[in-house]
Amino acid sequence: MTIRFDWDPALETGIPELDIQHRELFRRANVLFAACVTGRGAEEIRSVLDFLGTHLHFRTEEALLTATGFSAVAAHARRHASLATDFQRLLRHLESVGPREHLLIRTNGFLLKELRHIKNEDLAFAPFVRAAVAARKA
Numbered sequence: 001m002t003i004r005f006d007w008d009p010a011l012e013t014g015i016p017e018l019d020i021q022h023r024e025l026f027r028r029a030n031v032l033f034a035a036c037v038t039g040r041g042a043e044e045i046r047s048v049l050d051f052l053g054t055h056l057h058f059r060t061e062e063a064l065l066t067a068t069g070f071s072a073v074a075a076h077a078r079r080h081a082s083l084a085t086d087f088q089r090l091l092r093h094l095e096s097v098g099p100r101e102h103l104l105i106r107t108n109g110f111l112l113k114e115l116r117h118i119k120n121e122d123l124a125f126a127p128f129v130r131a132a133v134a135a136r137k138a
């Protein structure tokens with residue numbers, strides 16, 4: 001079984017610091033899938049999941065939304081909090097049962113949610129933030 005998420009250029013927000021982090025999330029997710037499939041050690045899977053604790057990314061994004069005066073920053077932060085809760089469940093699952101096959105399935109589900117978030121919610125603020133950043137530079 002091979003699972004891969006290939007980065008889709010349509011997911012680019014045009015905001016370099018966010019695009020770099022989104023792409024890295026995808027890259028790490030693919031490392032995790034490969035590790036699950038080949039049965040590599042729990043520590044390797046753990047290190048990937050540690051990175052996928054997207055708190056750093058969420059903070060970066062929320063700080064940018066606040067700095068540019070995006071009106072729906074609180075609602076966006078609530079979506080991040082919901083994803084972070086899902087992720088914490090995933091980590092607890094790893095702690096309790098180890099990196100078994102069903103962890104891959106649950107992680108896959110989590111990453112699909114993350115992908116949908118980028119596509120539907122991050123891309124929704126992208127034009128506003130790009131314009132605000134350009135106006136600041138002008």
Ligand SMILES: [Fe+2]
Nearest residue numbers: 022061118122
């Ligand atoms: Fe994001």
Ligand SMILES: [Fe+2]
Nearest residue numbers: 061117121122
């Ligand atoms: Fe977001």
